[in-house]
Amino acid sequence: MLILHKNNNINGLMDADAIIIGAGACGLMCAVQAGYLGKKVILLEKSEKPGAKILISGGGRCNYTNLFASDEQFISANKHFIKSAFNQWTVEDTVGFFETYGISGKEKTLGQLFPDGKNAKDVVAVFTEICADFGQQIICDAEVNDIVVAESEFTIQYTRAGKSRQLKAPKLLIATGGLPIPKMGATDFALRFARKHQLNIIETAPALVPLTITGKDEEWYAQLSGNSVFCEVSNDQITFEENILFTHWGLSGPAILQISSYWRRGEEINIDLLPRQNITEQLEQERSSNGKLLLSTVLNRHYPRKFTEAMGKFLPIEKQVASLTRGEIELIHNRIHLFKVKPAGDKGYDKAEVMRGGIDTSELSSKTLECKRVPGLFFGGECVDITGWLGGYNFQWAWASGFVIAQNL
Missing domain, CATH: 2.40.30.10 (Translation factors)
Structure with missing residues (x-):
């Protein structure tokens, strides 16, 4: 259970510049990059702590990127979609970001980069500490029950500690991941929300399984x-x-x-x-x-x-x-x-590393990852129809998508 800083009311009746649902790799990177830009965000996380899937990746060692990552190692109905995000946030950017915060990479095999002398907990700590420095709020054990979409406004209704609560913001990022490893809190929230708004879904299935x-x-x-x-x-x-x-x-x-x-x-x-x-x-x-x-x-x-x-x-x-x-x-x-x-x-999803398929990239802008039909709404990370190879590729997509979205909140 973790809450960082108290909620500040900004922008008049808004609680933050953006709400992020899902404090995984994409959500955490987005919060940090938004902080660099002076934007206030609130992250809602269903699990007891942020970065749950990061913590178990690579047996707790966290293969956080791949030196050879490019659009060639990803599966998508639109194989070119990822190019824009990877041009905006490169592997070199990932390496430099973590080095700035004391995590240097050690290549194992086939370009797989692991923290040298550190582990997945240290990777998550980078994000939570920066969020604390910027006053970005992370609310764990938060179960989102409903999202009301109005013009230039998203109202998120969630439950925490048995009490119903509400947040408002002009921008919303849904980065709740995919369906693998249900015991770690995997959810189909992003897919359900997308279907509710008539967004197309590319058929999903277990991958890296x-x-x-x-x-x-x-x-x-x-x-x-x-x-x-x-x-x-x-x-x-x-x-x-x-x-x-x-x-x-x-x-x-x-x-x-x-x-x-x-x-x-x-x-x-x-x-x-x-x-x-x-x-x-x-x-x-x-x-x-x-x-x-x-x-x-x-x-x-x-x-x-x-x-x-x-x-x-x-x-x-x-x-x-x-x-x-x-x-x-x-x-x-x-x-x-x-x-x-x-x-x-x-x-099945119990043993799968990632989910194949997801929200159709044709529904999103490749430059901003904003939903074309719902202004102010963004999707990033695993819930989008972009699936990478084993070996740090999916983390690189998560970091890149989080960065891109932060620039456009």
Whole structure:
């Protein structure tokens, strides 16, 4: 539970220059940037504390941006929409912002930037401390019940500590996130409000989510549970090279989470279990130099022993390389490099990192993120139809959208 500073009545009958619903990454950045511009905002947060999703990101370490972030790593019905926001607030701006407040970045892999020697709590503290300095008010445990939209005025009715309360402002930002991780307070508030005002919604679904396997292969995946293998995972849209993790219910790991955002139920996924290498060439070399080697010995060079043993369901792993027939070598090649999976489904919003889809970007100005049909209303962050890859990309969109909106409050 957190309240920073008392409410000041400004602009006549208005309580603030803007009300922000949702004290997540987008909402917090917007409040801070508005403070730099001398604008007073009030943040309403449903959870007990601000930045709840920031706090659990990256296992509490918070992968707060990606050095390679551009419009190319985002999914949207309008793939060009994000360009304006990213031109206004760049990765360099994010890095510089956090460095100013004592958080320097340390690159892990693939451009992922984590706080060096600090964690997600320190990231959230940057925002709450700046908000305190600017007198921006954060009200937690606030359940918004209704929003009355009138000309040049938004009246927000909310409940806190069992009491009904009301706020008024000429501008409103809804940054309540998406549907993943309901136990962390995820809500469909933004989507419901948008529908109420006849705004178009791009179909939503879990994204960056593990995929499930059922049927005759389920037992095979279960026996491999806990094994991680570096792979190339692809479909007809995109390719990712990262680890996959076998689980008792299917597949997870970075490569699977990435491809899940591009996967649709009923489609197959292609997995190359030995990318950038050629198992056929390796077997041919062994046939001429050490043909008595067992196939299992060759595979154990690349995979955990448990994985090799499980491949015995499909491959003659106990045969000597020299005795493998051409048909068997072709089978091995196809199983290693053209392993096909048809997931039954995904693990849903409970396990998803983000939501795919959301408020149609055609309803918003790409330059300001203001709603075209409802002047003074803004949407930012995850509730908008912009979904990034795993690895700090979605945070970069949250920071950028918060910055852009603050300039236009």
